[in-house]
Amino acid sequence: MQRFAKQEVPEYQVIADKLFAEIKAGLYSEDGRMPSEQVLGRRFRANRYTIRQSLELLVHTGVLRAHQGKGYFLCEKPLDIQYTITPTMSFSDVIRRLGRRPEAKLLSREQLGTPADIAEALGLAEGEPAYRLQILRLADDVPLSWNETWLPSRYFPDLLETVANMTSLYVLLEQRYGMELFRMQSSFRSGNPTLAEAGMLQISPNTSILHIESVMRDQHGRRVELTSAKYRGDLCKVSIQFEA
Known part of the structure; x- marks a missing residue:
């Protein structure tokens, strides 16, 4: 062994x-x-x-x-992010409502054939082309989460070119592709970051993280996004808001 x-x-x-x-x-x-x-x-x-x-x-x-x-x-006011998950609210919306300045840094972008687990989550055939984006999300210049996002290529022509200068992924999808996103499901688990993730999030590998995987649909009911987000446990508290 x-x-x-x-x-x-x-x-x-x-x-x-x-x-x-x-x-x-x-x-x-x-x-x-x-x-x-x-x-x-x-x-x-x-x-x-x-x-x-x-x-x-x-x-x-x-x-x-x-x-x-x-x-x-x-610091006089250390970051304490109360992140609320709703069917429609985005990361940028949450951060702005808290009086902070959101930012998204695109770390990488590529088109790949979807692995089996990604294809199943998005309702695609295994190997069907999809975009994979790696995004670092910050508030007031402090890294909060590292995201890996998958988007089916069939719905987003020329995305790799248009996403390069984005400030918000959801704003880009709405303005360029006319797509409104709604949360279908999310799963949660806790753990510790890898050394690479700890470096990107500027934390110790001993710091806990909250790993959230979410599937989003558009206004037509199509599964159009799968995101694996790893949030810093030392700065983020995540809650879920249910509709009345």
Whole structure:
């Protein structure tokens, strides 16, 4: 049997996890200044570069803010995203309603033959052409979720060219293809990110994520989108809103 070596968590991420746990426990005053890199270096017996990596990771996660020449401080209003799933509301809608600025970064786009599980979810023949998009979604420049989206090619001609400069996928689908999307089903499970996902989301591999897979239909009842979204568990709380 082939054995795989366990991947070790980098030292800077271990230190960042410890500092984040202390911040959550209230060991640092609200809007207070963090200990200097020198003090933290002595405490954790780490070099200054490693300590700086740890602090910058906490900056990227929305916990700390950096002031040049002054050090690192707790954020006044850390991100706390209350993401509500409804039949029609999109990520951008939710983030704007929370007073935050949404952003979508297209990481990759390609056309492939659909694997068996994707084809089944979308009601396609296995191997039928579909687009696969990888999208990083952010709020106020802080990464919140990594999405892999599949769209049947038959419904979206020339999508790879038009999607390159998108700001919102759903706005693009509505404006260019006249398509309104409605949620058919969603499944949920928790876990931990891979090292690649942790890097994109700027979190430690020890941070929990919420994995949501959703199938969307259009106004004609056709299954037109399958998205696998991985949300940061440290910043996102997801709820479901049922129709009355």
